[in-house]
Amino acid sequence: MAYDYGSESLGIRNPFKAEGLLRAARGLVVTLLGIYPLLQVVSLVQQDKTLAWISAAIGFVLLAGGLRALGGGIFQMLRFFVGRSVPTSLAPNYSKSERETAKLEKPHYKSIDLEEMLMGRKNKTFVEPVGFISRLVHTLVPKLIFLPYPLRNLAQRFSGALIATIIALVAYALTAFVCLTGLAGDTGDILLPFFSAVLVIYLILSWRGASTVYRQAERSIETQGNLKLAKIMAFAILAPVIMGLIINFLLQQPDIAELVAELRQSELHSFAIAPQLLLVLLFAAISGTFIFLLLKQRTAQVKAQTKVSEYRANWQENIHPRELFVNIDNIVMANRRYKEIPNRVYRELNPNLNEQSESKGNFSGEIMIETQPAYAPLEHTALFKQLRVFSTIAGQVLLLIGPFILFYLLFEARSILELVHQFQAIARPSDAATQSFVISLFNESQFILSLLFSWLICHSFGRLLENYSHTFWAELNFNSLLVYLKCEGTYTESKLTTGKGIYDSTASENYVMRSSLTPWIISSRIMSSTFADSGAKNVEHPRHILEMEDNPQEMQAILDDIQSFMSNRETIASIKNAQDLSNTEQIYQINQQSRAMPVTSDQATLSSPQQDADASAAQAIEQPKS
Structure with missing residues (x-):
């Protein structure tokens, strides 16, 4: 929606300044780290073009990543443009003054949902979790169901990755036991290193997937069910079996079997999985601690009330039914506007008058209005604020480790190139020299592969902490009044006349609508939540009702x-005015003068009403005698 400027601000400040500062600081460090390899390219070109290309590639990667983080951090610290039309309405808004804004909104509820929530004293925001993992998480943390959707989804996503890690480690332990005890035969010492590499890749992909936060997650609850658990179990069981069958098949080939036999007698280093597993377990423990404590602090503020105030009665009033609805919309609710911002209309004012005859009928009508939501930030504890900052710092530090590992790979590349150049310098290398070169190259490659895995692990958990902590920074809470009125009844029309006396100079005829009104009014003071973002659509995301107070x-x-x-x-x-009152007085004087005129020409005095009546009666008696 457009930025609708108003002189009175809604008081919503940029919640991402601290997070943006930390992100920009990381970006600056990585940018400076990427400049160094680029400055070395000129001197390296004259020495070794291959090393120069590697240095340039690493420098460009670091520079691009650093500038992206620096730009993103600065963007988060920029001014937060918030107009008078935010946040998003709960349901489609039919207010005539907000037609264009309402077209751009994507509300979470419909007006029928809000009616059911008010009538039934229930909150349709808190939906039941679906799937085994989802139910398990909500069982262990009962109040989790009362949190906004993004917080529930990140808790489920983290739990799913943690369960996948535990099952994968159990499968690895069983595979290692089978291989190391000789139960797998000759393929055991070959199967274990390959399965170790596959396990590390699987864990990296699992945690990287868990670190992704989708905007769609704020509209519904994700499903962490039996299908995902079945995939995890299938990988844990089938991966070692399939790899064992493939290795057995390859070992049956003479050439491959001879090569494997030679490699077994050499000094090849096996793939060391212990450092990677320790990194995964360590970072999972750190991330889990931050997320659990943040969720615990947030759930401590949950009230989850579904209370409303209700009024039902019967009124007998001289009023047209339409006047009642117009008064409620244009006066009663308009007087309750927040900073004179138009109310959100979820049910339009449209009374239905059913005229049964010329002077009577029945009517029905309803209206649902929400006042402009006022920004009401939660009063977080000092521990919550500290955990939010520390989790952001931890995420940025982990994301910073990766570029340093990549920078260190530049020196490893130089060592490998020197090893290659030394081997190429031998005119006729012997079999022993060739074998020694291959072993050294293989061992160096394994070390580089371990560094790459460590970089990806740090990046995955750093991204996870960055995105999850960003969710806690982004929550905005609002307070508003939601009113629903339903009124039914009957009406009859009558005529009320005053001033019809024989000597009244003025008269007033009024048609009075006598109505029997049965109103049903329900109101609630609601607390709603949305999640902001940096950019043009900062506070224009779906809003959910979390509390309903009477x-x-x-x-x-x-x-x-x-x-x-x-x-x-x-x-x-x-x-009502002096001019009409003067005109009425003149008419009254004229009427007085008219009544003062004599009945006959020889009568000099004004006859009284009683005298006029007696004279008329006397004339009626004398007429038969004549």
Whole structure:
């Protein structure tokens, strides 16, 4: 939606400044780290073009990653443009003054959902978890169901990756036992290193997948069910079996069997998986501690109330039903606007009048209005704020380790190139020299592969902590009043006339609508939550209702305003200005003069009404005698 400027701010500040500062600092360090290899390219070209190309490639990768982090961090620290139309409405908004803005919104609820929540005293935001892993997590943390969708999803995603890690490690332990005890035969010492590499790749992919945060996650709860658990179990069981069958098949080939026999007698180093597994377990423990403590602090603030204030009665009033709805919309609820921002209308004012005859009928109508949500940040504890900052720092540090590993690979590449140049310098290398070169190259390659795996592990967990902590930074809470009115009844039309006396100079005829009203008013003070982002659509994401509190004082104030309007209405039309009052007085004087005229020419005095009546009766008696 557009940036709708108003002189009165909503008070929403940029929540990402601290996070952006840490991210920009990491980007600056990585950028400086990438500049160094690029500066060395000129001197390296004259010595070794291959090393120069490697240095340039690593420098460009580091420079690109550093500038991206630096730019993203600075972007997060820029001004937060928040107009008067945010946040997103709960349901489609039918307010006439917000037509264009409403077209751009994607609300989470429909008006029927809000009606069910108010009528049924329930919250449809808290949906039941689906799947084994989801149910397990919500069972271990009961209050997790009352948190916003993004927080529930990240808890489920982390738990899924943790369960996958545990099952994979159990499978690896069983495979290692079978291989090391000789139960796997001759393929054991070959199967274990290959399975170790596959296990590390699987763990990296699992945690990298868990670190991804999707914007779609704020609209629904993800499913962590039996299918994902079945995939994990299938990998743990089938991967060693399939790899064992493949190795057995290859060993049956004479050439491959001879090569394997020679390699077994050489001084090849086996792939060391212990450092990578220790990194995974260490970073998983650190990440899990931060996430668990943050979720615990957030769930401690959960109330999850579903209370409303309700009023039901029957009114007998001289009022047209449409006037009641217009008054509630244009006066009662308009007086409760927040900073004079138009209310959100989820049910339009559209009374249905069913005229059964010329002077009577029945009616029904309803209206649902939410006042402009006021920014109401949660009062987090000092521990929560510290954990949020420390988790962000930990994520940035882990993301910083990867570039340093990549920078160190530049020196490893120089060592490998020197080894290659030394071998190429031999005119006719012997079999022993060739074998020694291959073994040294293989061992160096294994070390480089271990460094790459360590880099990917650090990057995966750093990305996980960065994205998860960003979710805790992004939560914004709002407070608003939600009112639903349903009114039914009947009405009859009557005529009320005043001033029809024989000597009245003015008269007032009024058609009065006598209505029997049965209103049903439900209101609730709701607390809603949304998750902000940096950029043009910073506070324009779906908003969810988390709490519903009863508000008897506000309900009574609304009733007082309605009843005051009905009691102060005027049923009889009267004179309102001095000019009309002067004109009426002149008419009255003319009527007095008309009544003062004599009945006969010789009568000099004004006859009274009683005298006029007696004279008329006397004339009626004398007429038969004549």
